[in-house]
Amino acid sequence: MITNILFVDDDEDIISGYRRMLHSMRNQWGLYFASSGLEALEVLGNNPMDVIISDMRMPGMDGADLLAQVKKEFPQILRIVLSGHQDEMRAIRATGVAHQFNAKPTTTEIIKNTIERAFFLRNYVQNEKILKLITGIGELPGLPEIYIKVEEELRKDDVSLSQVARLISNDISITVKIMQIVNSSFFGLRMRITDLLQAVTFLGINTIKAVILHASLFSSKRFSAASRRYCEIIANHSMIVGNIAKSIAIQATPQQEVHEDAFMAGILHDIGKIILLSLPDYEEKVNSESNLKNLSMSSVEWDMYGFTHGEAGAYLIGIWGLPGPIVEATAFHHIPTKLEDNQFTPLTAVHVANGFVNTPIKNFDKIKNIRESGIVLDFSDYIDIFPSIDFNYLKITNSFSKFNDWLEIYFKFLKQIEDSNE
Ligand SMILES: [Fe+2]
Numbered sequence: 256m257i258t259n260i261l262f263v264d265d266d267e268d269i270i271s272g273y274r275r276m277l278h279s280m281r282n283q284w285g286l287y288f289a290s291s292g293l294e295a296l297e298v299l300g301n302n303p304m305d306v307i308i309s310d311m312r313m314p315g316m317d318g319a320d321l322l323a324q325v326k327k328e329f330p331q332i333l334r335i336v337l338s339g340h341q342d343e344m345r346a347i348r349a350t351g352v353a354h355q356f357n358a359k360p361t362t363t364e365i366i367k368n369t370i371e372r373a374f375f376l377r378n379y380v381q382n383e384k385i386l387k388l389i390t391g392i393g394e395l396p397g398l399p400e401i402y403i404k405v406e407e408e409l410r411k412d413d414v415s416l417s418q419v420a421r422l423i424s425n426d427i428s429i430t431v432k433i434m435q436i437v438n439s440s441f442f443g444l445r446m447r448i449t450d451l452l453q454a455v456t457f458l459g460i461n462t463i464k465a466v467i468l469h470a471s472l473f474s475s476k477r478f479s480a481a482s483r484r485y486c487e488i489i490a491n492h493s494m495i496v497g498n499i500a501k502s503i504a505i506q507a508t509p510q511q512e513v514h515e516d517a518f519m520a521g522i523l524h525d526i527g528k529i530i531l532l533s534l535p536d537y538e539e540k541v542n543s544e545s546n547l548k549n550l551s552m553s554s555v556e557w558d559m560y561g562f563t564h565g566e567a568g569a570y571l572i573g574i575w576g577l578p579g580p581i582v583e584a585t586a587f588h589h590i591p592t593k594l595e596d597n598q599f600t601p602l603t604a605v606h607v608a609n610g611f612v613n614t615p616i617k618n619f620d621k622i623k624n625i626r627e628s629g630i631v632l633d634f635s636d637y638i639d640i641f642p643s644i645d646f647n648y649l650k651i652t653n654s655f656s657k658f659n660d661w662l663e664i665y666f667k668f669l670k671q672i673e674d675s676n677e
């Protein structure tokens with residue numbers, strides 16, 4: 256599928272620069288150019304467009320006005336700002352008219368990456384269905400302000416973790432959450448960490464970014480009291496899945512990047528439910544259908560909307576520009592074989608962690624009882640005990656041999672919960 260992209264800049268030299276630079280992409284992209292806001296709107300009126308990449312400072316209608324207009328008239332178009340000025344980018348961020356921001360000068364590689372991430376899902380689902388529905392919902396949650404500030408800090412040549420910690424300390428609820436996580440039993444620390452900088456250093460910057468997203472998105476105040484309760488349940492569930500997924504990843508691979516991606520993906524995997532909450536009676540409808548027909552939530556969603564909360568969430572975080580493995584894990588956490596991958600990835604960790612957390616406690620008791628009687632459980636027993644885990648997928652990804660170790664991780668977690676309740 257060809258992606259249509261419109262570049263807007265009043266500087267003719269820059270426009271011809273784009274033409275030259277992007278020449279090699281002409282088979283994959285439909286390239287359009289405009290030298291003013293008005294011309295851009297005219298192009299949009301006559302051609303179906305997927306992406307608009309606009310300069311900010313232009314005579315007449317400036318970039319912010321143009322994108323505000325695009326947001327209103329063509330909400331399905333991905334809006335990207337290109338700017339050479341930090342202050343300008345900060346100001347435009349506050350208006351919420353753009354999905355993404357890139358610094359000038361840019362390269363084909365950067366533009367390609369941005370667009371591929373945002374449209375990654377096109378290969379898997381009928382994007383139009385999600386688009387139509389999300390357009391109907393209106394405004395999508397943007398990246399939290401503090402997240403953007405932390406990213407800005409990290410882009411600096413002389414990046415400083417103490418400055419990151421200082422930024423975060425302005426937000427009490429995020430600070431509290433980080434301290435809770437670093438001191439939770441998951442990390443098995445012998446000493447209590449009381450200093451935010453130490454916590455940031457210990458957890459790693461990607462984990463911190465994940466916590467910021469989690470704290471901001473799930474504390475959303477735009478929902479009714481009933482939805483807020485549902486939000487809270489998903490928030491707690493996601494935090495547990497994130498931690499278990501990270502522990503699984505640590506057991507499975509020495510790559511720290513995968514550990515951190517597994518955590519972030521786990522913490523965000525159900526974010527699509529938060530988007531779908533804006534639909535009339537989403538929760539009640541899906542719940543009652545799934546109880547009535549004894550179907551999983553995601554198959555009911557698929558029947559009702561043509562996509563699940565997995566794809567809806569992946570669509571959102573794709574637009575935010577989060578890394579591919581996180582988008583994939585979110586999209587396919589219920590049906591992991593859709594990714595067609597044959598190795599352990601953050602998706603594997605999230606699929607298993609989510610499967611454990613969604614399994615009734617009585618099934619774990621069953622495992623304990625069988626083990627105590629001296630019987631060794633095998634593949635077919637596990638299929639019965641964990642209906643939401645795809646064991647064939649674990650075989651394809653050479654992960655089944657590790658399953659018992661992962662189960663131990665979860666048993667340890669259950670024991671901690673039990674102990675803390677006593
Ligand atoms: Fe889910």
Ligand SMILES: [Fe+2]
Binds near residue numbers: 492496524609
């Ligand atoms: Fe989940």
